Amino acid sequence: MSQAVPLDRPRRLLDLEIDGRTTRAPEGATILDACRAEGVDTPTMCYAGNLTPVNACRVCMVEVEGSRVLVPACSRPVEDGMKVQTDTERVRHSRKLVMEFLASSVDTSLASTDWLRWMGEYGADPSRYGAAMEPMETGERDERWAGHHHDPDPTIAETVAQPVKVDNELYVRDYERCVLCYKCVEACGVDAQNTFAIAVAGRGFDARISTEFAVPLDESACVYCGNCIGVCPTGALMFKSEHDMRAEETWDEDAQTVTNTICPYCGVGCELEVHVQDNEIVKVSSPEDHSVTSGHLCIKGRFGFSYVQSRRGRDDRRPR
């Protein structure tokens, strides 16, 4: 199958140094692009190729000569003559602590396998901040008043643990897995869907992703495109089908196949990745680098697959 390859404008190549090795990167590329092109493994969490970098997680930090503080690789454009260090003690310390901060306050167990590998490689030990707090009641975090927290309990480490929000048949919001990477907000907003159903609310550690007044999704502006699920790095946003199967302990990624196909609904031509387990579609995604979708779909492509699985015979159909 041939595919049109869009060519960028020709770009000037800049000389830079990464960990002492000279390399070149096109003008406009980020340090992360240059690192990856050089094969320098760089941990990321809030970065996604199909969204504007928000550089909020600060796990991709590198040292740049002349800069007082560390620099986020995911968003800083390369400059001519830039000298980048990715493996100094300072860099390793920051990356390790950021991983510990996230994993000690958020359930990151469903993050990418890379993330779990990085945690090991950097020696991150989230348990050293104390025993994790008991989960809060539903809605408790939604009521916090900016700037007015109570003194901490010295026997526990605060977390965002809370019950999962299930308020519709299509997807769930498990905010104890939320690392506040802003990706879902971006995907719901100007980066993809322009629906603006969710935003970051609250402040500081009490910041959370929320609809207005934390109303359930069916009272919000949500159009159930599921693009927030597509970009969520930690499984906080999840197909309800996946969530239910995980609860029943029947979810088995090794037993799943992924079939690429084209969405049958309209003429746009979105590519779907149909995940199938035991001959049932369990979820649908789209490749991030696909020229039509950039990984984003609409409600029909994302969730409108149940008809495929209708196994009633011809005779069972209702008369017209």
Added chain:
Amino acid sequence: MEAAPTAEERAAVDGLLGPPETGWVGATERSADDLRVVRAGREAREQRHLLLPALHALQAGVGWISRGGLNYVCQRLSVPPAEAYGVATFYAMFSVEERPANVVHVCDDLACRGAGGLALCGELERDAGPEGADAGGWTWVRSPCLGMCEQAPAVFAQRAGRPEVALGGATRETVAEVVAPDSAVICAGGVGAPQTADAGSRDSLRLLRRAGVVDPTSIDDYRAHGGYEALRAAYEMGPGRVIEAITEAKLLGRGGAAFPTGVKWQAVSTQPAGPRYVVCNADESEPGTFKDRVVMEQDPFAVVESLTVAGFACGADRGFVYIRGEYPLATERMEHAIGEARRHGSLGDDVMGSGRTFDIELRRGAGAYICGEETALFNSLEGKRGEPRNKPPFPVTFGVFGRPTAINNVETLINVLEVLRIGADAYAAIGTEGSTGPRLFCLSGAVERPGVYEVEHGATVRDLIALAGGVPRGSTLKAVLLGGAAGGFVGPDMLDARLTFEDARQGGYTLGSGVIMVFDERADLVDLCLRIARFFRDESCGQCVPCRVGTVRQEEALHRLVAGTPIGSAQDELALIDEVARVMRDASICGLGQTAANAVQSAISKLGVFDGGAA
């Protein structure tokens, strides 16, 4: 499904925005024309920057921001409700839950807590129940520094339908008066400033020479005291020479970062693409800082004039003053000054008959320390959450509304008037080689006469404390907090440290925003460290992980130490606190996170606060 606004809520918002023009933006009835033409969209969206003022209008008018009220604001400004909710919940002065009409914020921060603030909280707890509980139309809550440290203890009251008040020397009686339904309490205007060693001698004052002398509500009186001479001089010199003068005067920013003002203005004025903006950062929130409030309360026209000069030099015809939400009197005085300046042709389409256009809009913060960070301030001005932006790009190329912006602190701006008044050479001769000009310091805590003091750069900590009358008789100095919560503690051994940028850099201390908070032997330094940790946990915007979680882990570790329940040994905890401090300093997006560990670190390393475990 859609919650509707009450008549009161509509009135509050319409009071700011005027009545809605079409059914598309919230008019109760749709005209026949509305059904044919949509008039909203971009026009409404371009008013997004009015979101904070609109939320203020609701909060001040009704006492909270209801679903109906928020919906109405969203309709008027074409803002998605989820985003508006995200903004409303970012700021401590806004409440999205119904609460008593009167909310008294009681300062229990560094200066106030030992000076009656904590005792007042205890009394209120007994009188009115716990924080936030309805005590019959009013409630009280603890507050971070209210910027009235020289009048400790301070309170700030939000009163639905009535003017807000901020009062010093507060007692339970004051609080009762403030919240009484027939309360006649208004902001008194206080004595506040200026404080000089000798009240009779004002000759040495430059920045404060008018403070306490002129009538802050009269532009004529301001003119009679040399007002608008600097702007006249600037117009004669032309923008290029004004910037040259500021550069030659070696004026460095007084907000904490000490950036050369001339370089900043030069960069903005040479940006090819307009419009350019000038912004006065009056969101003074660093605990222990109150100099800008005193300047704005006592000499507001000086701020207006200096921002006009900045606009002229930078080629901007629009300026903003972003003022701290908890400063009702300074807000009133600045608002009045801007109005008077407009009325007298000192702002507007033909400033002082020069044919030049310049006008100023006043914007209020809403209870967020982070909005003093310049890029967070821009976002807040634009009607967004006050989250700092990653730099680069810097404000001089990408500032408010994405345009080139010169943003300066109040004190920096009024120094510009002095440069133009006496000339760059004379100004540069004041102070030291690396720190020219006069400087304001905020003295508070254990001194006889707390207040704002003006000295020439080069004075020592000891000089300043002496100006403020020294520590009270019979008590001994234990520690000094320099530069606020983002600064650091020093011990009595540092009293001869010179307060200049170069000495501070070499000596490893900071001038920050000019805070000199003095503690005597009664001060509980451990308790102060906990308060500082709480402050940063509360004020972190939450955007980046090092600061969002680091401030929590820092506070928890300190509490474990104090409770005597360290994980491992006390030494292990101190090592952990140090590790947390490093990642916050190295990897946070903005100055808040980068300095959130400074004061605690200095207390540990310089004062040995946790030596031998929990103090």
